[in-house]
Amino acid sequence: MAGAADPSGTVRMSRAREYLCLYLGLGFLGLECLVWLPFAALLHGLLPASLGQPVGRRVIRFGFALYLRWLSLLGACRFDVSALDGLADEGPMIIAPNHPCLLDAVMVISCLPNVACIMKASLMGNLFLGAAARLAGYIRNEPTLAMVLSAVTELGRGSQLLLFPEGTRTVRDPINRCLPSAAIISGRSGVPIQTVLIETDSAYLSKGWPLFRRPDMPITYRLRLGRRFAPSADHEALTAELERYLSEEMQASDMKPPAAPASQP
Numbered sequence: 001m002a003g004a005a006d007p008s009g010t011v012r013m014s015r016a017r018e019y020l021c022l023y024l025g026l027g028f029l030g031l032e033c034l035v036w037l038p039f040a041a042l043l044h045g046l047l048p049a050s051l052g053q054p055v056g057r058r059v060i061r062f063g064f065a066l067y068l069r070w071l072s073l074l075g076a077c078r079f080d081v082s083a084l085d086g087l088a089d090e091g092p093m094i095i096a097p098n099h100p101c102l103l104d105a106v107m108v109i110s111c112l113p114n115v116a117c118i119m120k121a122s123l124m125g126n127l128f129l130g131a132a133a134r135l136a137g138y139i140r141n142e143p144t145l146a147m148v149l150s151a152v153t154e155l156g157r158g159s160q161l162l163l164f165p166e167g168t169r170t171v172r173d174p175i176n177r178c179l180p181s182a183a184i185i186s187g188r189s190g191v192p193i194q195t196v197l198i199e200t201d202s203a204y205l206s207k208g209w210p211l212f213r214r215p216d217m218p219i220t221y222r223l224r225l226g227r228r229f230a231p232s233a234d235h236e237a238l239t240a241e242l243e244r245y246l247s248e249e250m251q252a253s254d255m256k257p258p259a260a261p262a263s264q265p
Contacts, residue, residue: 015214017217018076018214018215018216018217019214021071021074021075021076021217022076022212022214022215023212024070024074025067025070025071025074025076026211026212028067028070029067030128032063032066032067033128033129033132034128036059036063036131036132037127037128037131037132038131040056040059040131040132040134040135041131041135043055043056043135044056044131044134044135049137052135052137053135053136053137054114055135056132056135056136056137057113057114057115057116057136057137058113059132060109060132060136061109061110061111061112061113061115064106064107064109064110065110065111067106067110068081068106068107068110075217075218076217076218076219077217077218077219077220077221078218078219078220078221079107079221080220080221080222080223081107081108081110081111081221081223083196083223083224083225084108084111084112084196084223084225085111087111087112087160087194087225088111088112088113088114088160091158091160091191092155092156092158092159092160092161092189092191093155093160093161093191093192093193093194093228094155094160094161094163094182094185094186094191094192094193094194095108095112095115095160095161095162095163095194095196096163096164096165096182096193096194096195096196096242097162097164097195097196097197097198097223098164098165098166098170098175098196098197098198098246098250099164099166099168099169099170099175099176099198100169100170100198100200100206100257101169101200101203101204101205101206101209102169102205103204103205103221104164104198105117105162105164107198107221107223108162108196108223109162112160112162114158114159114160115159115160115161115162116136116137116138116139116151116154116159116160116161116162117133117136117138117139117161117162118138118139118140118141118147118151118161118162118163118164118181119133119138119139119140119141120140120141121140121141121142124138124140137154137159139151139154144181147181148181148184148185148188151163151185151189152185152188152189155185155189155191156189161185163181163182163185165178165179165181165182165239165242165243165246166178166179167179167181168207169206169207170206170207171207171208173251174246174247174250174251174253175243175246175247175250177243178239178242178243178246179239180235180236180239182239182242183232183235183236183238183239183242184235186229186231186232186235186238187231187232187233187235187238189231190231191231192228192229192230192231193228193229193231193238193242194225194226194228195225195226195227195228195229195242195245195246195249196223196224196225196226197223197224197225197226197246197249197250197253198221198222198223199221199222199223199224199250199253199255200219200220200221200222200255200257201219201220201255201256201257202215202216202219202220202257202258203215203257203258204219206257220255222255226245226246226249227245229241229242229245
């Protein structure tokens with residue numbers, strides 16, 4: 001019929017727009033990292049940690065918040081991170097979210113000006129991320145004893161600590177087995193563990209998702225504050241309780257991402 005819409009043309013236009021959003025989003029984040037890299041490297045060499053860390057952490061927070069706004073402006077994502085408002089004023093604690101995708105740390109850090117993030121050791125030497133992470137005083141995840149001691153020291157200085165109890169992105173439903181690191185650090189430092197529940201309707205940037213694979217857009221992300229666990233000398237029991245709680249909450253969530261497809265056009 002004359003004038004009828006072409007469904008295949010609409011699909012092609014939608015896919016083209018999603019690819020554009022994908023590349024503009026990743027390009028923006030890469031540009032932020034490249035612009036800050038030489039300044040972070042220079043300041044790390046010139047400033048003592050007492051001055052460099054606050055600068056580094058606030059710049060990362062600002063950059064991540066700007067990145068989330070850019071993705072929202074593009075229409076690629078919808079973010080609700082308002083539950084973390086005010087958390088920065090509640091003193092030292094371990095922030096312990098579940099870990100569905102690579103954007104998890106970005107969303108949490110965008111809300112917290114004084115957070116020390118535990119990172120994979122390989123990322124500390126990454127060209128794009130390493131200088132900024134070192135200036136901000138982020139902590140390598142290995143060796144384990146050094147990580148625990150550094151985390152306890154940071155909490156003693158008044159920092160908040162971002163640590164994913166699963167250790168890596170979720171690969172089984174509803175969450176992976178939790179590692180004892182959060183409970184051990186909590187027991188040694190005497191600070192609580194504040195859980196954060198990260199919910200999404202997409203498998204984008206989940207474990208195994210290629211960086212340049214196009215997701216369906218817009219993607220919705222929602223952060224909720226969960227239960228706060230008091231320190232305990234029995235780190236095994238606390239780890240089990242933490243895992244059980246996160247598992248039950250994610251199992252009951254009304255937002256469940258589909259399994260990542262094996263391939264996508």
